[in-house]
């Protein structure tokens with residue numbers, strides 16, 4: 168190719184890029200919003216994109232800065248994508264609940280044809296989301312929850328055996344690793360009806376592909392970035408969010424389970440059973456049935472939504488309890504008293520009676536909300552009440568949970584682990600949106616009750632028999648992992664275990 172042609176192409180590309188960045192970075196100014204200086208090509212997201220800060224801490228810093236300036240919202244550029252960050256809780260309520268009709272979607276990449284697993288409920292948009300949410304909500308009622316509760320028992324016993332080994336041999340336990348394996352096992356049993364053997368055998372196929380679905384190396388971060396800034400191009404190129412082998416593994420797994428159960432007339436008390444019932448509705452109620460790919464997306468979504476969130480909550484709850492022996496002791500006393508009334512059995516009803524347990528879990532989720540942020544996309548041009556701010560369809564919104572949950576105006580002395588913040592009296596004095604680890608409004612978490620139960624069962628099973636304290640193997644201070652999309656500690660958390 169002649170050199171002149173090459174130079175011309177390079178010049179055109181550079182000129183296009185300069186114009187594109189200039190135009191993109193004028194978006195907020197045109198709407199009268201002053202933004203902090205941007206860095207090429209990251210916009211305001213350099214610290215996250217260069218893996219220096221976790222995504223959640225990056226948004227928390229932005230929140231704190233705007234809150235200090237008494238601003239109710241601020242404009243942010245995720246590279247060239249304009250993102251509105253809300254600080255004021257009344258505006259947040261407006262988006263999540265009052266004017267939900269203008270914010271029904273999340274700006275997630277969905278390509279159900281090329282990447283069936285991208286069709287998880289969390290990602291779906293518009294009418295497709297509404298239809299699926301109605302259909303799938305049936306699987307998350309209290310009755311279905313109680314039915315799936317039985318699946319936890321076996322894994323709680325295994326957890327107990329593992330802890331016993333550590334206590335007898337006086338070996339500290341890596342709590343992050345143990346709870347990742349416990350939550351993987353409970354989800355395998357209650358979601359897929361399979362034994363993942365995570366607690367006994369680290370190398371199961373399920374664990375291998377499940378971990379691969381979550382891993383984000385630099386290439387993954389770059390792909391996420393492209394999916395965010397040019398989703399239409401990525402869609403037309405049939406780019407996948409999840410690797411093909413992960414997708415093939417889950418679709419085959421679900422297909423095999425369905426075949427095996429249907430040909431042997433097997434029914435189990437798990438999510439798969441509920442999905443099989445939904446699948447078999449086709450024909451009876453037109454359009455309400457499910458394909459194997461859709462079933463795989465929901466089962467994977469169940470795993471995706473429930474695995475990291477619950478293991479994060481458990482890890483941080485044990486970390487905080489290990490630092491505050493008096494709170495741990497008070498919780499153990501409540502657990503033992505309630506279990507005594509229930510024949511020492513860990514039942515659904517026994518757990519719902521444990522009010523201090525609920526406070527400890529709520530406080531953990533305040534300090535460590537596993538998803539870190541809430542995400543919405545504007546679906547109709549919208550003017551925020553009481554402001555001059557109008558945003559168009561397509562504008563992305565972030566609600567920084569970490570910022571809100573550590574805001575001293577809502578939670579005084581925010582670094583202190585204090586379950587009493589969740590007494591009825593204290594709760595009634597707070598803005599109801601000052602604590603939102605499960606989101607709010609019609610798109611809130613579908614698996615809240617399931618997630619809470621999973622966390623509480625493990626806490627009860629452990630604290631009734633063992634005392635935990637922080638091991639000096641834990642490297643302090645704890646920081647958040649910079650690669651993960653959910654909140655995770657960078658360090659392993661090692662605890663000493665004693666039988667009591």
Ligand code: HEM
Nearest residue numbers: 288289472473476538604605606607610611612613614618
């Ligand atoms: C401690 C555990 C969990 C936490 C902290 C958590 C948190 C969240 C949050 C913050 C959202 C976004 C809500 C919003 O944008 O308003 C969400 C959505 C969702 N969660 Fe959870 N979750 C947990 C466990 C689970 C479990 C176990 C499941 C499944 C059984 C689940 C299923 C879902 C689904 C399907 C959505 C998407 C809802 C929709 O878009 O309609 N979650 N979760």
